[in-house]
Amino acid sequence: MLRREVVRLRAALSHTDRNTVIAKSRAMRQVLDTARRAAATNVTVLLTGETGTGKSVLAQYIHDCSQRCKEPFLQINCAALPAALAESELFGVRKGAYTDAREDREGVFVAAGNGTLFLDEIAELSLEAQAKLLRALDAGMVRPVGSDKEIPFRARLLTATNRQLEPLLKEGRIRPDLYYRIHVLRIEMPALRERREDIPPLVDAFLEKAGQRHGRRMAGVSASAMRLLMRHSWPGNVRELLNVVERAVAMAEHDVILPEDLAFNESRENSPDFEQAISADSSLEAVERAYIRRVLEAHGGNKAAAAKVLGITRKTLYRKLEGS
Numbered sequence: 001m002l003r004r005e006v007v008r009l010r011a012a013l014s015h016t017d018r019n020t021v022i023a024k025s026r027a028m029r030q031v032l033d034t035a036r037r038a039a040a041t042n043v044t045v046l047l048t049g050e051t052g053t054g055k056s057v058l059a060q061y062i063h064d065c066s067q068r069c070k071e072p073f074l075q076i077n078c079a080a081l082p083a084a085l086a087e088s089e090l091f092g093v094r095k096g097a098y099t100d101a102r103e104d105r106e107g108v109f110v111a112a113g114n115g116t117l118f119l120d121e122i123a124e125l126s127l128e129a130q131a132k133l134l135r136a137l138d139a140g141m142v143r144p145v146g147s148d149k150e151i152p153f154r155a156r157l158l159t160a161t162n163r164q165l166e167p168l169l170k171e172g173r174i175r176p177d178l179y180y181r182i183h184v185l186r187i188e189m190p191a192l193r194e195r196r197e198d199i200p201p202l203v204d205a206f207l208e209k210a211g212q213r214h215g216r217r218m219a220g221v222s223a224s225a226m227r228l229l230m231r232h233s234w235p236g237n238v239r240e241l242l243n244v245v246e247r248a249v250a251m252a253e254h255d256v257i258l259p260e261d262l263a264f265n266e267s268r269e270n271s272p273d274f275e276q277a278i279s280a281d282s283s284l285e286a287v288e289r290a291y292i293r294r295v296l297e298a299h300g301g302n303k304a305a306a307a308k309v310l311g312i313t314r315k316t317l318y319r320k321l322e323g324s
């Protein structure tokens with residue numbers, strides 16, 4: 001009996017180990033706390049937050065912490081779901097409902113069984129699909145396309161979106177009744193720039209992971225490279241950090257990541273000034289200045305790193321910026 005307990009405990013530990021959600025900052029520890037409490041219930045959870053903040057990771061975590069953890073975890077991205085297919089993917093389809101339907105097919109609601117169904121990018125569902133989803137949630141039953149029988153489902157529902165739902169609600173792009181139905185408990189994932197303490201442990205974990213993939217053992221990140229990582233604005237959040245580390249591991253000459261190994265994604269959204277500055281009637285000088293500012297921004301304001309990327313001296317960089 002005792003022996004059995006110990007073995008189970010070990011298995012559980014190595015399981016959570018594999019899907020570690022890194023959370024050092026207070027904000028993220030609170031998120032995990034709420035997620036664990038939500039996992040103990042059956043309430044529908046809405047995960048919101050910018051892209052790359054870890055909404056999908058958290059959905060899996062809620063499932064893993066719940067009593068349903070041994071049951072299926074099914075995820076469907078509503079943005080990748082053509083309106084015409086949404087209904088059959090969600091609720092299933094009866095043989096002969098349309099020419100392609102040669103046999104009965106289960107939808108994800110039923111396929112998820114006693115497990116968890118995660119509807120990602122929920123705001124992208126068409127209004128029609130939203131209405132049908134709402135009906136299913138209210139009834140606890142789904143009706144496959146072309147069938148006149150309703151089937152009960154038992155799966156627990158999690159949803160996520162990177163959109164601000166309230167404006168969509170005002171514009172009539174989200175049905176208010178569905179909004180209230182999925183909004184029982186909302187967990188807002190903080191942007192990475194609002195929890196920079198998570199950056200070092202995330203970098204460590206990603207170094208380890210990328211190191212394994214590239215068959216090299218990375219010792220770490222130099223102090224100046226870490227300063228850049230800490231200062232960057234991370235518009236793509238944890239996903240962007242993962243990509244930056246991944247690339248750095250692939251490119252680094254040594255087993256320590258240096259500033260020149262870091263290439264930050266340049267986000268258009270982040271520098272609308274740049275888009276404006278390169279309109280057809282801008283002077284070369286204006287474009288140059290805008291470009292320098294953009295590179296500077298991408299390097300967290302570090303002038304030495306920006307000058308290096310631009311292939312000019314730091315003095316030249318100062319001079320060119322002062323011209324503005």
Ligand SMILES: Nc1ncnc2c1ncn2[C@@H]1O[C@H](COP(=O)(O)OP(=O)(O)O)[C@@H](O)[C@H]1O
Nearest residue numbers: 020021022050051052053054055056057238239
């Ligand atoms: N707290 C975290 N700990 C470890 N990895 C994370 C964490 N948050 C995000 N990631 C990783 O970052 C990437 C993006 O996360 P994801 O959950 O897909 O974001 P979202 O669904 O919000 O766009 C994934 O590769 C994920 O594994």
Ligand SMILES: [Mg+2]
Nearest residue numbers: 055056057120
């Ligand atoms: Mg996601």
